[in-house]
Amino acid sequence: MTQSAASNHPRARQVSVSADEAGQRIDNFLARHLKGVPKSHIYRILRRGEVRVNSGRIPARYKVCAGDTVRIPPVRVAERAGVVPGGRPGLHLESRILFENERCLVIDKPAGMAVHGGSGLSFGVIEALRAERPAASFLELAHRLDRETSGCLLLARRRSFLRAFHEQQRNGQVRKLYLALVAGRWKGGAISVDAPLRKNQLRGGERIVRVEATGKPATTVFSPVSRYADATLLEAELLTGRTHQIRVHAAHIDHPLAGDEKYGDRAFNQLMREHGLRRMFLHAHRLSFIDPANDEEINVTAPLDAALQAVLKHLESS
Numbered sequence: 001m002t003q004s005a006a007s008n009h010p011r012a013r014q015v016s017v018s019a020d021e022a023g024q025r026i027d028n029f030l031a032r033h034l035k036g037v038p039k040s041h042i043y044r045i046l047r048r049g050e051v052r053v054n055s056g057r058i059p060a061r062y063k064v065c066a067g068d069t070v071r072i073p074p075v076r077v078a079e080r081a082g083v084v085p086g087g088r089p090g091l092h093l094e095s096r097i098l099f100e101n102e103r104c105l106v107i108d109k110p111a112g113m114a115v116h117g118g119s120g121l122s123f124g125v126i127e128a129l130r131a132e133r134p135a136a137s138f139l140e141l142a143h144r145l146d147r148e149t150s151g152c153l154l155l156a157r158r159r160s161f162l163r164a165f166h167e168q169q170r171n172g173q174v175r176k177l178y179l180a181l182v183a184g185r186w187k188g189g190a191i192s193v194d195a196p197l198r199k200n201q202l203r204g205g206e207r208i209v210r211v212e213a214t215g216k217p218a219t220t221v222f223s224p225v226s227r228y229a230d231a232t233l234l235e236a237e238l239l240t241g242r243t244h245q246i247r248v249h250a251a252h253i254d255h256p257l258a259g260d261e262k263y264g265d266r267a268f269n270q271l272m273r274e275h276g277l278r279r280m281f282l283h284a285h286r287l288s289f290i291d292p293a294n295d296e297e298i299n300v301t302a303p304l305d306a307a308l309q310a311v312l313k314h315l316e317s318s
Helices: 026-033 039-047 125-132 159-170 245-252 266-274 306-317
Strands: 013-016 069-072 097-100 104-109 150-156 175-183 191-194 197-201 207-211 219-227 231-238 282-291 296-301
Touching: 026 039, 026 069, 097 296, 104 125, 104 282, 125 150, 150 159, 159 282, 175 245, 175 306, 207 245, 219 245, 231 245
Parallel strands: 150 282
Antiparallel strands: 013 069, 097 104, 104 150, 175 231, 175 282, 191 219, 197 207, 219 231, 282 296
């Protein structure tokens, strides 16, 4: 066989697991090294035993260890220049990075983009950023934001940082503050909403969260920032991190979020569309945490985008 012919038949790779990669499930490890390959295909090669760890077969739930040698079989992936997974070109998420050091980075996530692929989406922030950083040995989401929520999203560049950040979250050392435009003119000052939340599945698989006594404890502190004729801009601080927490708590106190199609008020949403709102008005504007390497407090802020600022200016003048 000639050299050129051999180059058309890719060979299996032997990849050594680094300390930062240790602890990942094998399917997630493979997804990092097989960029653009659907998860369904990754599970298929695992079931067939084409992936070996230290020369042995492993289950899909196996978590890799530092020093493991992983055999990754050849997988053909159609490559298209300038296109990230999912076929969406030119996202340039690197330009949206607000803060970065050797251990983590904070990105200003755009509204309408999921944090990860799944539920019918072929890619999200994590897949797109990995595609922009093919040499990165480790890059994982440290927390989540709803698809329609914009603002500060933290990603870990080291597994040690990821573990430390999750511990900080459990200990209440992480501060997450959001800006939310809600229905009605707010009366008084800050209030704390303590209402347990329970996730439910509706017909068709739609996920919805309700306030129920049997739910998990959830606390949100709402503070007024600006009052308008028919709406109020609030700062919302999460003291717990439940799914859709701010949206459900705001609706629970009769101040639903502007543009929220699931928990909001239809008439108010229509009114806000007349003021130029084309999305849900929820923005993660501040994130604070401790850098475990030096115990330094990191504070990152993300300004409202031009479209949301324009809505507020329109409300001021009406």
